[in-house]
Amino acid sequence: DGGITQSPKYLFRKEGQNVTLSCEQNLNHDAMYWYRQDPGQGLRLIYYSQIVNDFQKGDIAEGYSVSREKKESFPLTVTSAQKNPTAFYLCASSGVTRGLYQPQHFGDGTRLSIL
Amino acid sequence: KQEVTQIPAALSVPEGENLVLNCSFTDSAIYNLQWFRQDPGKGLTSLLLIQSSQREQTSGRLNASLDKSSGRSTLYIAASQPGDSATYLCAVQGAQKLVFGQGTRLTINP
Numbered sequence: 001d002g003g004i005t006q007s008p009k010y011l012f013r014k015e016g017q018n019v020t021l022s023c024e025q026n027l028n029h030d031a032m033y034w035y036r037q038d039p040g041q042g043l044r045l046i047y048y049s050q051i052v053n054d055f056q057k058g059d060i061a062e063g064y065s066v067s068r069e070k071k072e073s074f075p076l077t078v079t080s081a082q083k084n085p086t087a088f089y090l091c092a093s094s095g096v097t098r099g100l101y102q103p104q105h106f107g108d109g110t111r112l113s114i115l
Numbered sequence: 116k117q118e119v120t121q122i123p124a125a126l127s128v129p130e131g132e133n134l135v136l137n138c139s140f141t142d143s144a145i146y147n148l149q150w151f152r153q154d155p156g157k158g159l160t161s162l163l164l165i166q167s168s169q170r171e172q173t174s175g176r177l178n179a180s181l182d183k184s185s186g187r188s189t190l191y192i193a194a195s196q197p198g199d200s201a202t203y204l205c206a207v208q209g210a211q212k213l214v215f216g217q218g219t220r221l222t223i224n225p
Contacts (some may be wrong), residue, residue, distance in 0.1 A: 004158075031211075042119070042204060043159075044213035050211065058212065090158055100166060101146050101208050106158035 003027065004109035006091050012115050013085060021076045021110045023091035032074035033092040033104065036060060039048065043090060049074055078112060086114050117142045117209055123218035129224050130197060136190040136219045138205035143183045146208040148192050150179050153202045153218070162203075164189070195223045 004025045013019045025032065030048045037038040045058030049068040063082025068074055074093075078085045080082040089110050118141045128134055135205040138148070147166045151159040163172045163179040165188070171180040188205055202220045206213040 006158075040217070041205075042217040043213075045212055055209070088156075092159075103149055103161035103164045104159075105161070106151075106155060106212060108158045109156070111156075113148075 004091055004093055004105055004107035006089075006110050008110060009108070011110055011112045014110060014115050016080045018077055018079050019112070021078070021089055021091075021112070023076065023107060024072055025074075025091075025093045025105070026072060027105060028071075029093035029105070030071070031094045031096075032068070033094075034058075034064075034066065034074070034076045035090045035092065037088045037090060037109075040053045042054045046076065046089075048096055075112070085112055087112060117207060119205060119207055119214050121203075121205060121218040121219050123200050123219060124217065125220040125222075127222040127224060130195060132189045132195050133172075133191065133193050134195055134221075136192070136203050136205075136221070138188040138190070138216055140186045140188075140207045140214075142207075142209070143186055144209070145183065146210075148179075148181050148188050149208065149213070150177075150188075150204045151204045151206065153204060154213060159204065192221075197223045199223050 007022045030069040033048045034046040049055035065077045090109045091107045094104040095102045116170045122137045149164045150162045165172045165181040176193040181188045202218045204218040
């Protein structure tokens with residue numbers, strides 16, 4: 001089945017530690033996205049990538065880093081510089097068909113908590 | 116800067132009712148508007164996508180409309196069922212990214 005796989009489902013971070021969230025897609029989509037969702041809030045864009053080896057900062061990129069070495073993979077690192085990392089993190093991907101944006105497909109998310 | 120607002124924040128109705136969820140946005144220069152469903156602790160599922168040149172889209176019991184000039188969209192759910200209980204989010208597609216509303220949490224009571 002085609003889709004987006006995020007792992008792990010739950011993750012705990014100690015003070016001063018960097019952690020990496022995995023996102024893999026087999027939909028052959030060019031664009032991939034990372035969002036952060038806080039309780040009762042909508043989604044806020046952290047980083048996005050429209051093509052391999054290129055990515056752009058979203059609205060809340062401080063304290064996060066990404067890489068896009070393969071089309072299928074877009075890992076997100078939450079660094080120790082992110083002082084309030086507790087949140088639900090969602091990865092998405094999308095394609096463009098005949099110049100029209102197609103719906104974004106989402107993974108099931110990773111819930112990050114601080115120990 | 117694009118801002119998306121959803122009203123109401125929460126809605127509880129008895130099973131079988133027809134209902135409307137509202138979404139408004141401040142900048143009419145959009146490529147499309149999307150409605151998503153989110154179940155607790157899960158990712159988002161795309162329900163309907165309306166391109167900027169379209170006025171509405173339908174899927175089963177769901178109908179979404181778009182009025183770009185007034186910056187509004189509505190999601191109409193017919194004959195609601197308990198399984199429709201979830202949070203519904205709208206999002207507008209600008210250049211390169213989606214901007215989301217905060218969602219409407221819908222509860223359908225049996």
